[in-house]
Amino acid sequence: MSSPRRHKKTILFLAANPKASTPLRLGEEVNEIDEGLQRSKQRNKFQLEQKWAVTPREMRRAVLELEPQIVHFSGHGVGEGGLALEDELGQVKLVSAKALASLFDLFKEQVECVVLNACYSELQAKAIARHIPYVIGMSQEVGDQAAREFAVGFYDALASGRSIEFAYDYGCTSISMEGIPEELTPVLKKQSEILAEPEPLQEVNEGSEASPLVALAASRSLQMLPSAFLETPEGSVSLESPFYVERPPIESSCYQEILKPGALIRVKAPRQMGKSSLMQRILYQAEQQGHRVVYLNLQSVDSEFLNNIDQFLQWFCASVANELNLDDRLSELWKGVLGSKNKCTNYFQRYLFATLNEPLTLGLDEVDQVFQHLEVAQDFFGLLRFWHEKSKNDATWQKFRLAIAHSREVYIPLNINQSPFNVGLPIELPELNQTQVSDLVQRHGLGWSSSEIDQLRSMVDGHPYLVRRALYEIAKGNLTLEKFLAIAPTEEGIYSDHLRRHLENLRNDPQLEAAMKQVVMAEGPVRIESSLGFKLHSMGLVERQGNDVLPLCNLYQIYFRDRLGVG
Numbered sequence: 001m002s003s004p005r006r007h008k009k010t011i012l013f014l015a016a017n018p019k020a021s022t023p024l025r026l027g028e029e030v031n032e033i034d035e036g037l038q039r040s041k042q043r044n045k046f047q048l049e050q051k052w053a054v055t056p057r058e059m060r061r062a063v064l065e066l067e068p069q070i071v072h073f074s075g076h077g078v079g080e081g082g083l084a085l086e087d088e089l090g091q092v093k094l095v096s097a098k099a100l101a102s103l104f105d106l107f108k109e110q111v112e113c114v115v116l117n118a119c120y121s122e123l124q125a126k127a128i129a130r131h132i133p134y135v136i137g138m139s140q141e142v143g144d145q146a147a148r149e150f151a152v153g154f155y156d157a158l159a160s161g162r163s164i165e166f167a168y169d170y171g172c173t174s175i176s177m178e179g180i181p182e183e184l185t186p187v188l189k190k191q192s193e194i195l196a197e198p199e200p201l202q203e204v205n206e207g208s209e210a211s212p213l214v215a216l217a218a219s220r221s222l223q224m225l226p227s228a229f230l231e232t233p234e235g236s237v238s239l240e241s242p243f244y245v246e247r248p249p250i251e252s253s254c255y256q257e258i259l260k261p262g263a264l265i266r267v268k269a270p271r272q273m274g275k276s277s278l279m280q281r282i283l284y285q286a287e288q289q290g291h292r293v294v295y296l297n298l299q300s301v302d303s304e305f306l307n308n309i310d311q312f313l314q315w316f317c318a319s320v321a322n323e324l325n326l327d328d329r330l331s332e333l334w335k336g337v338l339g340s341k342n343k344c345t346n347y348f349q350r351y352l353f354a355t356l357n358e359p360l361t362l363g364l365d366e367v368d369q370v371f372q373h374l375e376v377a378q379d380f381f382g383l384l385r386f387w388h389e390k391s392k393n394d395a396t397w398q399k400f401r402l403a404i405a406h407s408r409e410v411y412i413p414l415n416i417n418q419s420p421f422n423v424g425l426p427i428e429l430p431e432l433n434q435t436q437v438s439d440l441v442q443r444h445g446l447g448w449s450s451s452e453i454d455q456l457r458s459m460v461d462g463h464p465y466l467v468r469r470a471l472y473e474i475a476k477g478n479l480t481l482e483k484f485l486a487i488a489p490t491e492e493g494i495y496s497d498h499l500r501r502h503l504e505n506l507r508n509d510p511q512l513e514a515a516m517k518q519v520v521m522a523e524g525p526v527r528i529e530s531s532l533g534f535k536l537h538s539m540g541l542v543e544r545q546g547n548d549v550l551p552l553c554n555l556y557q558i559y560f561r562d563r564l565g566v567g
Contacts, residue, residue, distance in 0.1 A: 008047040009112075011037075011155070012068035014054045016075040016085045018092040019246075026052075026074050027288055029117075029148045033155045040159030053086050056095055063107055070113045070158075071104075074147070077118035077138065084118075097127035105131040113164050115154065117147050122187050129189035134164045139187045146182040149174045230444065230475055233468035236276035239284055242443055243468065244277060245436045250427055254278065254403075255285040257425045258361060261398030262391025264424030267405040270540025272465035272498075273429045275405040279363050282403050286361040291401065293361045294323040298369040306373045310340040312380065317347045320362065326355060341383045348387075353396055361401040368408045382418040408538040431462030431543075431552075440467060444475040452481055459488055461553035463540070469494055489558035499559050502541060506564070513564065516541065520560045525550045 013033070015026045030050055037046050051062045054073075063071060076084040082094040101124075104111060113134040116125055125137025136154075138147075153174025157167035168188045176183040231237075237244040257263050265282065267275050276297075283293040296319055305315040318328040333351055334343050352360065370377045384402065391397040404420065416422060432440070437457055441448050448456075460466035473479045473494050487493035491500065506513040515532040519541075525548035528536075533549045536542045541556055542549040551557040560566075 008045055009070065010047045010049060010066055010068040011070045011072060012062055012066055013048060013050045014059055014062065014071065014073045014075075015050070015052050016054045016073075016083075018076070018084055018086050019090045024075065024144055025148065025288065029074055029151055032148065032152045036152055036156040037159050040156070042159055042161050046159060053090065055086050055088065056093060056099075059085065059095075060103060063103065063111075067110055069111060070115070071111055072115040072117065072151070074117045074151070077116070077121040077124070079120035079123060083116065083121065083124060097124040100124050101127040101130060104128045108132060115151070117142075117151055122189075125187065125189045126194060129191050129194040131191070133191045134168075135189045135191075136168060136186055137189065138185050140185055142182060142185045143180065145178070146175050146180045146185065149178050149180065150186050230472055233465060233472050236280055237274070239280060243440065244281075245432060245440055245464070247274075247430060247432070247436065250429070251278070251281065253425065254282045254427060258282050258286050258401050258403065259289055260401075261359075262388060263401040264388050264420060265403040265427060266421060266424055267403065267427045267429065269407065269429035270538060271407050272463070273431075273540065274464050275407070275429060276365055278427075278429065279365055279403055279405050283361060283363045286359075286401065291359045291361045292324060292356055293363065294320050295363045295365065296320070296323070297365040299366045301369060306370065306376055309376050309379045312376050313340045313344040313383075316380075317344055320348075320352065324352070324356070324360075326352070341379060341386075344383065345387070348400070349396055353399055356399070359399045359401060361403070363403045363405075365405045367404055367406045371406075371408060374413075378414060378418075381414060381420055384420040385418050385423065388420060388423060408535075432464055432467060433462060437462055437467055440471055444471040446471065446475055448481075455481060455485060459485055459554050463553060465498075466495065466553070466555065489555050489562075495555065499555075499563075502539065502556075503560070503563055505539065506560075512536065516560055517564050517566050519549060520551055520557050520564065521566045522550070 011033075013030050015030070017024050017026060030048075034048050037043055037048060040046075049062070049066050049068065051058060054062070054075075062068075073083060076092075078084060078094060080097075082096040083100065085093045085095050087093040104114065108131040111132050114125070114128050114132050114136070116128075116135070116137045119138055119141045121137035122139045123137070125135040129135040142150075150171040152171075154167045154171035156174075157170035158164070162170070165188065168186065172183045172186055175186075231241060231243055233243075254265055254267075257265055267278055269275050279295070283295055287293045296316075301312070301315060305312045314330055314334060317334075318330055321328045329351060333347055336343070338346070367381075370380060384404075387397060387400060388402065391400055402420075402424075414421070434453075434457070438450075438453055441453055441456075456467065456470060460470060470479075470484055470488070474481060474484060479494070484494070488495060489499075490496075506516050511529075511532060512535060515528045515536060518528055519526055519536070525545045527548045530547075533542065533544070536549065537544060541552055541560075543552050551560075
């Protein structure tokens, strides 16, 4: 008996989004395609199959085993370099036009159409079209939204019983009607026309390996990264950056946790350790799963709002509504004799949650800003804990997910049952290890030996910012490794502002200054008063060894021995 698939046209959706590439909304794309197919009158004539994080081997097997009539690839392209699939580690694996054409030559009796929804894929489309009746590629960069609109329009038309040529035109029109000026980017290659042309010359860079340095614009284009495009290591690392280094299992734990009803994630680390970068990725993962997300950096709070809990909570509610593109409605919703915390709770429950159909994930960064304002801090953090407790049994509040990031230890007096800092998933970001630093060295295009990498680590350990700043300056040709090592722990070096900021903070607190003197004078771990040790650790100046501490790296030991007069 024949398989039920024989009576349907199989659409094989192949997706690849390697680690060093711009995150794409591929899940949204395939979901909208599937919804269009299910909605159509001819839905019984199509079978949608999906394969994710596709490697070359998985692509071959999928075409062989699923016997598709339409093969759709969504991901990144690099023109002559090929399509960007993934290898076993999730990194970029380029597949050339020649290799793709060879694959589809084997299935020319089966496959009717190939769609390459990736930038600069016209070259691959043309090569494949020598064997397949219809192939669609992209003539240039294509934005993520335009790519989705084309795909949805194309399959909507196919599912209505229209021809491939009509579906192609319909997809292009879908882009245009959304006001996106990219309707000419998709190109249709017909086998009948391609075979009338002469055989193509051997393609350039055939079989070339992808550089470990790749930069991706907010499109489906993957380009090699020359040194001119190295990122200045300041602020959070953008989602599309190839310089973000994962610290397993932290990312995967956070991505799983934020999808749970009522989730609370607490990220703690000193400044410039990657808290905001991780926060952005947590929110992106939530958004990919259909959540509405809001990011608030509490450093943006005007000081006038930090002296009164009522004013602060009104600012908080209005800011969340603004990020959701909703009217704040405070004039009508902030009335009555109820206290500020009750009004804030009702604002979320009766307005925001009632308006949104999706879960709401809120990221609060730099919450340290509130710590020094005791009354506001106690009420605000107590409210967050109350919301977290409500989410355990209240279906409405299970729609609420929260991620908090802070640098300092929480020294403000909070009742153990009213603190959000002792519940949820705690994440403390560590320094980069040997393997992760070596990976960053490679991403900067530096062919260093293990000895040279050890010299870098001996100066700055695995501090993410200090490592990246050094690699950036050396990769740009502004410094040699030898020069860097000589001047790094001085105010002539690249860390001058960083070191002087720490020095000023120490001198503003005589107890901390004295404690740091004690630490840098010692030749090994030293025991200091517990609260001072925690504060120095929060500043990122020391690491713990049991109940003792020692300087985080030689950079700090050398600099502060000199500047604090203990050398």
